[in-house]
Amino acid sequence: MRLxxxxxxxxxxxxxxxxxxxxxxxNRDWRYVLGDVAGAEHPDFNDSDWQHIGLPHSFSTPYFLSxxxxxxxxxxxxxxxxxxxxxxxxLSLDFDGVFQEAEIYVNGQKAGVHRGGYTGFNVDxxxxxHEGDNVVAVRVNNLWRPTLAPRGGEHxxxxxxxxxxxxxxxxxxxxxxxxxxxxxxxLKASNGKSASVNVDIELANTRAEKGxxxxxxxxxxxxxNAIGECQSRxxxxxxxxxxxxxxxxxxxxxxxxxxxxxxxYSVDTKIYxxxxxxxxxxxxxxxRWFEWTADRGFFLNGEHYVIKGANAHQDQAGWGDAVxxxxxxxxxxxxxxxxxxxxxxxxxxxxxxxxxxxxxMGLLFWSEAPYWATAGPKDDGSWTASSYxxxxxxCEEFEQSALDQLAEMIRIHRNHPSIVVWSMCNEPFFCAxxxxxxxxxxxxxMVELSHKLDPTRPAAIGGAQRPLGDNRIDFLGDIAxxxxxxxxxxxxxxxxxxxxxxxxxxTATLRPGxxxxxxxxxxxxxxxxxxxxxxxxxxxxxxxxxxxxxxxxGNMGIIDYFRIPKRSWYWYxxxxxxxxxxxxxxxxAPAAIAITxxxxxxxxxxxxDIHLLVTLLDGEGKEVTxxxxxxxxxxxxxxxxxxxxxxxxxxxxxxxxxxGKAAITIRAYQQGNTVVEARSEGLPSKRISLKFKxxxxxxxxxxxxxxxxxxxxxxxxxxxxxxxGVNSPTFASSAAAGHAAGYAADGNRHTYWQPEAxxxxxxxxxxxxxxxxxxxxxxxxxxxxxxxxxxxxxxxxVTWHPVDDVKASDMRVRFLRLSFKPGATLPRLSGxxxxxxx
Numbered sequence: 070m071r072l073x074x075x076x077x078x079x080x081x082x083x084x085x086x087x088x089x090x091x092x093x094x095x096n097r098d099w100r101y102v103l104g105d106v107a108g109a110e111h112p113d114f115n116d117s118d119w120q121h122i123g124l125p126h127s128f129s130t131p132y133f134l135s136x137x138x139x140x141x142x143x144x145x146x147x148x149x150x151x152x153x154x155x156x157x158x159x160l161s162l163d164f165d166g167v168f169q170e171a172e173i174y175v176n177g178q179k180a181g182v183h184r185g186g187y188t189g190f191n192v193d194x195x196x197x198x199h200e201g202d203n204v205v206a207v208r209v210n211n212l213w214r215p216t217l218a219p220r221g222g223e224h225x226x227x228x229x230x231x232x233x234x235x236x237x238x239x240x241x242x243x244x245x246x247x248x249x250x251x252x253x254x255x256l257k258a259s260n261g262k263s264a265s266v267n268v269d270i271e272l273a274n275t276r277a278e279k280g281x282x283x284x285x286x287x288x289x290x291x292x293x294n295a296i297g298e299c300q301s302r303x304x305x306x307x308x309x310x311x312x313x314x315x316x317x318x319x320x321x322x323x324x325x326x327x328x329x330x331x332x333x334y335s336v337d338t339k340i341y342x343x344x345x346x347x348x349x350x351x352x353x354x355x356x357r358w359f360e361w362t363a364d365r366g367f368f369l370n371g372e373h374y375v376i377k378g379a380n381a382h383q384d385q386a387g388w389g390d391a392v393x394x395x396x397x398x399x400x401x402x403x404x405x406x407x408x409x410x411x412x413x414x415x416x417x418x419x420x421x422x423x424x425x426x427x428x429x430m431g432l433l434f435w436s437e438a439p440y441w442a443t444a445g446p447k448d449d450g451s452w453t454a455s456s457y458x459x460x461x462x463x464c465e466e467f468e469q470s471a472l473d474q475l476a477e478m479i480r481i482h483r484n485h486p487s488i489v490v491w492s493m494c495n496e497p498f499f500c501a502x503x504x505x506x507x508x509x510x511x512x513x514x515m516v517e518l519s520h521k522l523d524p525t526r527p528a529a530i531g532g533a534q535r536p537l538g539d540n541r542i543d544f545l546g547d548i549a550x551x552x553x554x555x556x557x558x559x560x561x562x563x564x565x566x567x568x569x570x571x572x573x574x575x576t577a578t579l580r581p582g583x584x585x586x587x588x589x590x591x592x593x594x595x596x597x598x599x600x601x602x603x604x605x606x607x608x609x610x611x612x613x614x615x616x617x618x619x620x621x622x623g624n625m626g627i628i629d630y631f632r633i634p635k636r637s638w639y640w641y642x643x644x645x646x647x648x649x650x651x652x653x654x655x656x657x658a659p660a661a662i663a664i665t666x667x668x669x670x671x672x673x674x675x676x677x678d679i680h681l682l683v684t685l686l687d688g689e690g691k692e693v694t695x696x697x698x699x700x701x702x703x704x705x706x707x708x709x710x711x712x713x714x715x716x717x718x719x720x721x722x723x724x725x726x727x728x729g730k731a732a733i734t735i736r737a738y739q740q741g742n743t744v745v746e747a748r749s750e751g752l753p754s755k756r757i758s759l760k761f762k763x764x765x766x767x768x769x770x771x772x773x774x775x776x777x778x779x780x781x782x783x784x785x786x787x788x789x790x791x792x793x794g795v796n797s798p799t800f801a802s803s804a805a806a807g808h809a810a811g812y813a814a815d816g817n818r819h820t821y822w823q824p825e826a827x828x829x830x831x832x833x834x835x836x837x838x839x840x841x842x843x844x845x846x847x848x849x850x851x852x853x854x855x856x857x858x859x860x861x862x863x864x865x866x867v868t869w870h871p872v873d874d875v876k877a878s879d880m881r882v883r884f885l886r887l888s889f890k891p892g893a894t895l896p897r898l899s900g901x902x903x904x905x906x907x
Contacts, residue, residue: 089349091238095162096124096675097738097764098147099230103128105142105208110174112204116146120775123738124234124675125391128211129227131711131779132389133723134630136619136907138225138782145207145230153200159239159275160198162205163246165189165232165420168390169217172208184217185470186226187417187439188477191237191246195275213450216466218474221442221454221499222416223622224382225615231391232420233675240347242282242340245271245310247480249338251354252525253323261325261370264356266297266317270338274305281305283341286315291324291332325370326355326486328410331431333486353428355486361527361548361567367604369433369489376433376605377645378411379404379627380572382614383419386631386724387711387733389615394422395677396734399667401426403628404611407638408645413550413571413607416441416495416531418478422676427487434487435550435571435607437531438475438515441495443618444839445907446791447502452617453791455501456494457508468511475515479522488526490548491519495571496532498542498796502816505540512545531571534561535796537811538820543568548604553836554798556606557593558809563602570606573597575798575838577624577865577883580727582635584650587627590798618907621840621883631732632680654694654728657687662699662747662755671736673707673764678736681757683718683747685729696726699749701733706743707767708735708759713776723781735759741767790844794885794902798836803828805895813898821851821899824889831889833858833898840864840881841905846872848887849900856894858887 100119108114126145129138151160164171169186172179175197183190194205211228213220248271255264268286281304288297297317305311324332333353340348360368367374381400384390397420404412412432414423417439427434445453449460458464475493482488493515497508512530519528527547534555536542543549543564550571551561561568576587591597591606599605613630616623623630627637639650667680681701687693702715710716710733718724718731725731737743743759761767794814801810803825813822814835824831843862861869862882875882885903889896 089240089346090243093236093238094674094676095147095234095236099124099126100146101126101143103139103143106144109144109146110179110206110208111177114146119146125229125231125393127227127229127231127389127391129225129229129389129782130391131387131777132227132384132615133386133779133781134613134615134620134623135723135781135783136617137784138227138615140211140213141228142208142210143228145209147205149203149205149236151198151200151203155238156195156198156200159241159243160194161237161239162192162194163189163235163237164192164230165234167207167209167230167232168211168226168228170210170212170214171230174206174208176203185439185474185477186211188474189232189421189481190477213452213454215449215458215460215463216470218467218471219417219439219441220456220458220467221452223443223616223618224416225384225389225617226452227389229391231389233394240340241275242280242305242342243273243348244338244340244350245273248272249336249350249352249484251336251352251484253354253356256356256358257371262322264320264323266320266336268315268336268338270313270315272303272305272311272313272340274307274309274311277307279304279306280342284313284315285339285341287337287339288317288320289335289337291334296320323356326357327370328431328433331355331429333428352484354484355428357486359489361490361604363566363568364602366601375599376411376569376607377409378413378433378435378605378607379409379611380413380415380607380609381611382415383423384615385734393676393678393736394420395671396680397423398426399632399680400612401430401432403632403634403638405430405432406646407642408647409641411435411605411607412611413437415610418474418482421481424482424485424487428485432487433489434485435490435492435529435531436478436482436488437492437495438471438478440471440493440497440511440515441532442497442499444499444793444795444797444837447500455499455504456497457500457504457511459501459504464507468514471511472515472518475518476522479519483523490527490529491523492529492531492550493519493546494531496535496552498535505536509542509545512542516546527567534558535811535815537809537815552609553838554590554800554811556591557596558811559804560809563600567604568602569604572609573606574608574610575625575836577621578635579624580629580633580635582637584636584640586640586644587637590800593800618839621881622838633682633730633732652691654692655687657691657693657695659685659693659695659697659729659749659752660688661686662749662752664745664747664755664757666757666759670760670762673737673740673761675738678734679759680734681732681745683726683731685749693729696720696729697749697751699726699731699747702746702748703735704744704746704756706759707737707739707741707761707772708743708745709737709774710735711777712779714774724779737761737767738764739767739772740764790904790906792902792904793837793839793841794835797838800834800836802830802832808897813901818849818899821897823895823897826895829891831896833887833901834866835885835901835903837883837885837903839905839907840883841903841907842879843872843875843882843903843905845876845904846885847900847902847904848898851897851899854894854896856890856896858889858896861886861888
């Protein structure tokens with residue numbers, strides 16, 4: 070009798086366990102092929118000759134900062150098993166990001182479509198599944214779309230399932246996708262001494278029948294102890310979504326989240342049918358309050374707080390955008406170590422893992438919707454296109470795309486205490502003639518939607534430094550972010566609204582670079598020192614990144630693409646973090662190789678990797694500048710580099726070794742002990758051991774990593790001339806009132822730059838922010854000004870060359886300077902642009 074009772078208890082316990090939510094990693098064992106393949110959605114399709122890969126994955130792997138990238142289709146397929154008991158509930162796939170259009174097929178039937186490359190989505194597979202073996206196939210494309218945001222930008226737009234995927238098994242009645250929202254009230258009024266916690270829970274009932282359920286929320290301390298509980302009984306209609314509101318009143322003396330004390334609380338949300346738990350979701354959050362002011366700057370938890378920030382793209386050497394959670398965490402840690410307290414997510418929603426790292430390490434975050442554009446031709450069909458559609462029939466669908474992705478960003482990221490602003494855009498003024506009214510209308514709609522979806526955070530206009538004059542866009546939101554010269558333009562100094570220098574610096578350099586901050590535009594009039602009315606500033610940028618404009622924009626990081634710091638990073642670490650710089654490498658002959666791993670072990674589920682830093686040393690163990698070729702090879706055990714089982718660093722290539730240092734990451738999808746060897750001719754080899762864990766055992770005969778030799782992707786486009794300069798940053802020796810330098814490059818012939826009357830040596834500089842082969846320069850003056858200025862061009866704003874010499878050469882330049890003769894009639898420059906080849 071006791072035995073029967075025991076078996077009954079075990080059966081009940083098993084039912085309770087299986088009915089609640091189960092989340093399985095879904096990153097291993099995919100098949101992939103580049104190109105569009107007819108019939109690949111069918112479960113019996115033969116994919117045996119496709120690549121065997123793991124997620125995250127990019128079409129472009131291996132990628133090392135090439136300007137061009139493949140645009141087209143790719144297919145992913147995966148077999149998985151479903152038990153009969155799983156079919157009693159709901160099975161869905163959670164994607165964190167696919168660029169940029171995904172069609173999901175389950176057993177040959179289309180289960181869902183998602184458009185938008187930077188926000189996650191959920192696909193219910195339940196109606197298409199059966200017991201036993203099932204096949205999911207994902208058709209992905211990264212084609213430019215006139216009706217899909219973004220229409221343009223200076224990044225690269227590689228396709229792929231480049232963020233992680235999870236298989237979620239839940240009850241037919243469950244918390245909806247990202248369905249819990251947590252907010253806090255009363256912190257400011259009580260000066261942080263007490264608060265209420267409000268929990269909004271969206272419940273999904275996928276059954277046809279109405280039912281009664283209990284919803285319980287448990288408030289937990291940072292140590293995981295229950296400190297409050299509330300519950301509600303709800304009746305859910307069949308096939309419905311219902312929002313349940315709960316609250317914890319008067320939480321006393323909450324520990325406040327702050328970059329110096331990033332304390333996180335949590336809410337466990339549980340759903341019961343009778344006494345049986347059928348779903349359980351945990352949501353982290355923090356107690357903090359903040360305020361952006363127009364005259365006093367930024368305040369956090371009631372105290373003035375100066376923002377010292379950096380812009381950050383997500384891509385990394387070799388893998389491109391396909392970066393696991395652990396690598397995102399290292400990026401955040403590098404900026405924290407250097408003393409930064411703020412990250413601007415340029416220029417799209419970053420992954421949930423990135424925000425989780427900011428929450429846990431203590432960095433404020435500016436989360437940006439993927440509506441941005443860049444300089445260049447505004448024709449449809451390329452990533453320099455107008456930020457807003459030039460064809461009327463495309464406008465409505467495009468606006469809905471921007472609004473949908475903004476809503477997805479807010480829903481996914483709303484509980485992160487690190488986020489202190491939602492940004493609508495970046496530099497949307499790069500638009501075709503006649504479309505600015507559409508831009509302003511869309512921004513207004515986005516601000517209104519942001520306020521509706523999250524009244525607790527302000528809405529920013531990022532990159533709001535153009536247009537000047539009556540068409541300004543910086544007042545359309547709650548906060549203005551000014552890029553480049555926007556931090557020094559008179560119109561934007563103490564503008565009367567909360568404001569922030571969202572980009573400064575823009576200094577392109579290869580490692581090692583100079584030991585200085587690279588203030589760039591902020592050098593003028595000591596704006597880098599800050600102002601009482603300005604909330605702070607963020608350098609452009611933290612990391613080198615892929616750019617359609619090549620190294621002139623891609624190499625602007627204070628950390629290189631391989632995640633090796635440049636000397637400017639050490640400057641910030643010293644200035645902001647109080648850590649003295651190391652001894653620089655010496656010009657001695659190399660005698661040994663060192664390999665420094667970021668960790669000795671890593672998970673094998675596609676969420677982790679290990680960063681390997683190779684350093685050449687002299688006989689005394691000092692770092693050296695000598696940079697002979699070095700090869701890293703996996704000689705035994707699981708693992709892969711972006712290029713396969715080996716990678717060679719060679720100076721002067723896209724995979725360089727510079728000043729005796731090189732780096733790359735290694736990942737694995739099977740567990741085992743791995744040995745990596747570093748070799749360089751004439752030097753003793755060096756080996757290290759790594760451990761990959763928590764996965765299937767590695768079998769060298771079955772788990773074969775195909776070589777992926779790197780070949781720079783180049784499309785034969787010929788010499789395509791384009792016009793640059795309109796709405797680009799401008800600088801002048803002086804400017805008369807009402808005639809700022811920016812008016813010379815605003816595309817309006819009726820506005821102009823004019824120096825002050827006391828300026829005896831007027832000069833004007835245009836920063837194209839591009840590395841161009843210069844072919845022509847066009848300047849226009851009011852009233853037929855006839856004194857020809859001296860025109861010079863420069864790659865670095867330091868060494869200047871006559872324009873005619875540059876046009877006759879293969880020299881790439883970025884800056885154009887006009888110098889006017891002393892004592893001549895004051896110029897009134899109404900237009901300036903350059904024609905060049907990227």
